[in-house]
Amino acid sequence: MTSSFNALYQCSCSEQAYELALSMIDEAFGAAHCFVGKLCANVTEVQTVAYHQDGAVRANFQYPLAGSPCADALKSVDVCAFGDNVADLFPDDTMLAELGIEAYIGVTLRDVSRQPIGILVALFDQQRTFDQVDEQWFKDLAFIVAAQARHDADLARKDELLAELSLRNIVFEQSKEAIMITDNNNRILRVNPTFELYTGYRESELKGRSPAVLSSGQHSPEFYYEMWRQIEQMGHWRGEIYNRRKSGEIYPEELSITVNRDANGQITHYIGLFRDISEWKENERQLRFYASQEPLTGLLNRRSFLEKVEQHISLFRAQEQHASVLFLNLDRFKDINDLYGPEIGDKVLIAVALRLQNCVRNHDVISRYGGDEFTILIADAKPGHAHRCAEKVLERIHQPIRLGDLSIELSCSIGIAHMHSDTDSATVLVRNANHAMLSVKRAQSHSIAVHSQEIEAIYLRKLKLRDKLHKLLRFDGLDVAYQPVIDNQSGRIVKFEALARWRDEELGVIRPDEFIAIAEEFGLVAILGQFVLRKALADLAWIHSQGYNDISMAVNRSASEFNHVLHPVDTVLDTLADCNLKPSCLTIEVTESVAIHARKQAEGVLNELRSKGVMVALDDFCTGYSSLSHLIDLHADYIKIDKSFTQQMLSEHKHQVVIASVIRIASELDMEVIAEGVETQQQQQQLREYGCHFSQGYYYSPAVPLKEAMVLLAKHNGDVQRPNEFSNIGSKSV
Ligand code: C2E
Ligand code: CA
Ligand code: CA
Numbered sequence: 001m002t003s004s005f006n007a008l009y010q011c012s013c014s015e016q017a018y019e020l021a022l023s024m025i026d027e028a029f030g031a032a033h034c035f036v037g038k039l040c041a042n043v044t045e046v047q048t049v050a051y052h053q054d055g056a057v058r059a060n061f062q063y064p065l066a067g068s069p070c071a072d073a074l075k076s077v078d079v080c081a082f083g084d085n086v087a088d089l090f091p092d093d094t095m096l097a098e099l100g101i102e103a104y105i106g107v108t109l110r111d112v113s114r115q116p117i118g119i120l121v122a123l124f125d126q127q128r129t130f131d132q133v134d135e136q137w138f139k140d141l142a143f144i145v146a147a148q149a150r151h152d153a154d155l156a157r158k159d160e161l162l163a164e165l166s167l168r169n170i171v172f173e174q175s176k177e178a179i180m181i182t183d184n185n186n187r188i189l190r191v192n193p194t195f196e197l198y199t200g201y202r203e204s205e206l207k208g209r210s211p212a213v214l215s216s217g218q219h220s221p222e223f224y225y226e227m228w229r230q231i232e233q234m235g236h237w238r239g240e241i242y243n244r245r246k247s248g249e250i251y252p253e254e255l256s257i258t259v260n261r262d263a264n265g266q267i268t269h270y271i272g273l274f275r276d277i278s279e280w281k282e283n284e285r286q287l288r289f290y291a292s293q294e295p296l297t298g299l300l301n302r303r304s305f306l307e308k309v310e311q312h313i314s315l316f317r318a319q320e321q322h323a324s325v326l327f328l329n330l331d332r333f334k335d336i337n338d339l340y341g342p343e344i345g346d347k348v349l350i351a352v353a354l355r356l357q358n359c360v361r362n363h364d365v366i367s368r369y370g371g372d373e374f375t376i377l378i379a380d381a382k383p384g385h386a387h388r389c390a391e392k393v394l395e396r397i398h399q400p401i402r403l404g405d406l407s408i409e410l411s412c413s414i415g416i417a418h419m420h421s422d423t424d425s426a427t428v429l430v431r432n433a434n435h436a437m438l439s440v441k442r443a444q445s446h447s448i449a450v451h452s453q454e455i456e457a458i459y460l461r462k463l464k465l466r467d468k469l470h471k472l473l474r475f476d477g478l479d480v481a482y483q484p485v486i487d488n489q490s491g492r493i494v495k496f497e498a499l500a501r502w503r504d505e506e507l508g509v510i511r512p513d514e515f516i517a518i519a520e521e522f523g524l525v526a527i528l529g530q531f532v533l534r535k536a537l538a539d540l541a542w543i544h545s546q547g548y549n550d551i552s553m554a555v556n557r558s559a560s561e562f563n564h565v566l567h568p569v570d571t572v573l574d575t576l577a578d579c580n581l582k583p584s585c586l587t588i589e590v591t592e593s594v595a596i597h598a599r600k601q602a603e604g605v606l607n608e609l610r611s612k613g614v615m616v617a618l619d620d621f622c623t624g625y626s627s628l629s630h631l632i633d634l635h636a637d638y639i640k641i642d643k644s645f646t647q648q649m650l651s652e653h654k655h656q657v658v659i660a661s662v663i664r665i666a667s668e669l670d671m672e673v674i675a676e677g678v679e680t681q682q683q684q685q686q687l688r689e690y691g692c693h694f695s696q697g698y699y700y701s702p703a704v705p706l707k708e709a710m711v712l713l714a715k716h717n718g719d720v721q722r723p724n725e726f727s728n729i730g731s732k733s734v
Helices: 002-009 014-029 069-075 094-099 132-174 193-199 221-234 278-292 302-319 333-340 342-359 383-398 426-443 453-474 512-521 525-545 559-564 568-578 592-597 599-611 628-633 643-648 653-668 681-690 706-717
Strands: 033-040 045-053 062-064 080-082 103-110 116-124 178-183 188-191 236-244 250-261 267-276 323-330 365-370 373-379 401-403 406-408 412-418 448-450 479-487 493-504 508-510 552-556 586-591 615-621 638-641 672-675
Touching (some): 014 033, 014 045, 033 132, 221 250, 302 426, 323 383, 333 342, 342 383, 342 406, 373 383, 373 426, 383 412, 479 706, 568 586, 568 599, 586 599, 643 681, 653 672
Parallel strands (some): 412 448, 615 638, 638 672
Antiparallel strands (some): 178 267, 250 267
């Protein structure tokens, strides 16, 4: 027997050893069944790893331990043998009865610490006595088989360990994060290649040293104390830290340190994970810059400016420190951009930023608030100082900006808002300064306004009117009234001037001067102009249809309309065609100042319209930029003398002289003159004497609805053949 045991030691693998052991049992005992089993399922079952039946190899199986003789065998330290009746002794083990088992012998396989790991069993279908020699033989065999099983288990664990180790190694070697492992004394054991790359140190240079070698000196001892306190208490720490590379360069990194402890809770290692965040930090710095600064001028941006103002509001409340906000808007900056291009535009903005910086004290805050808008916070100063500052800014901005050969003239409008005890937010203060700025920008530009309740009320009304006008125009809700123009020779009406009328349910009558200005400011004037044109021409067509077919129509146009409409000439001609009217039936009235200011666009459109037969009148002549030389330059069919001139004609001699010469020169230039605002018979008499061609004014009639205009026609132009009655009056169908 000893020799066969030796054979067991020579087996090349455990499977072979188990087979041999079972064959030895077959040979020695002639067992009906024998097997080597391993404990599994938390020691509740046995899984055979080798099984013989009647000396032949059979497929492995698994069986529950509970109620089986093997459960007894596992509990006994020695061999467990039952010579007969084993099936009756273990009725719960049904397999025993099924197989007709009479006798049983089993020995537990144990590991080095005597813990059971498996079992070696032989079953007999006949009674059997097991003597001491048999039992000892079984025990010896089980001892060798157990050694084999232990080896098996070790191997399996080793494979697992190896797999885990190689996985750890891969992670360690390949990690994009730098890893450093130190021992329980915080001496460096290992670092990975990424760590070497980041720090410039080789692992061999660091082994055994303290991580303090990387210290940048940027953190206080308290910082490290707190870090280590957390590591000890919580087992980990995470934060941003500045370290030093081998080259001396200091760099920011995100560091997380984790403690590794053994089964007894003793610290075995510290594992540090580092991520170089220099790039992030740079991005963050830039983001912070862009978040607070405006990149072109380097001034603060809107958000940061508001924050500063907010801080000063708190100061004002706490210490009554006065502060004011200046809101500056460049006049006609868009023209500069359009004319010279955005690059020059940018340079102008930079120059303005510089000039502003030279106008204020160091602790005042300047921002580029929007495109051509700048804001200045005049801190800790009385209102008078803010006003002087605004005057200085106005003057400095007005000085020409020289860019190479180019000299650019600028002007701006400034609104001021002072901090009050009831100033509740930065946005309100800046908005007030903005409203003050807007109140002067429209009216005169290049001037200063201080915010007040009146300014606020005007601004709010403006916004209200803008919204109402918007709605009104969408539903063609405006009215048009007609004021007759009388031929001074015949006394007949030759045309009507169409004047827009707006009566609002809530606000009453809103004067055209007010709503036209709003329409211009908010880009609604083109829609308004087109509406009036359509309505007036449709009404004129109706007037013609009533037999008054020599009457023409005058319509006012703002210069900005010509810029806003895509095809201004076609639009006018198409509307005329829609109403079956000749172009000569229409006079377009433009103000002289407009004709001069937007000369290029407006003149081009007007000339083209004239070439198609449309008449052009220069409105409000003798106001604004009037000059006789302009009169010669501009091609128009009519000149309209402004009502302010007509009305002072009798009292002011120089007005008479001007009117007389305008009429004379106009006649020589083949233009006809219309006097506006004729209110009295004397005025009318005088104008006739000067040879003025046409008159318009309350003396004859104010602007009236179409129905009343028809009555005027009947009165001045006599009864004509009328195909229709007045009842169905107007142009609603167009
Ligand atoms: P405007 O073109 O100079 O129109 C003449 C203005 O003088 C009208 O004022 C008219 O009602 C007023 N008027 C006429 N006769 C007399 C008079 O004898 N005495 C006095 N004191 N005033 C007289 P309204 O209708 O208030 O229009 C004001 C301005 O609004 C117009 O001045 C015109 O520039 C503008 N406007 C009116 N309708 C339109 C329109 O449809 N489009 C455009 N772009 N502007 C319009
Ligand atoms: Ca007019
Ligand atoms: Ca006028």
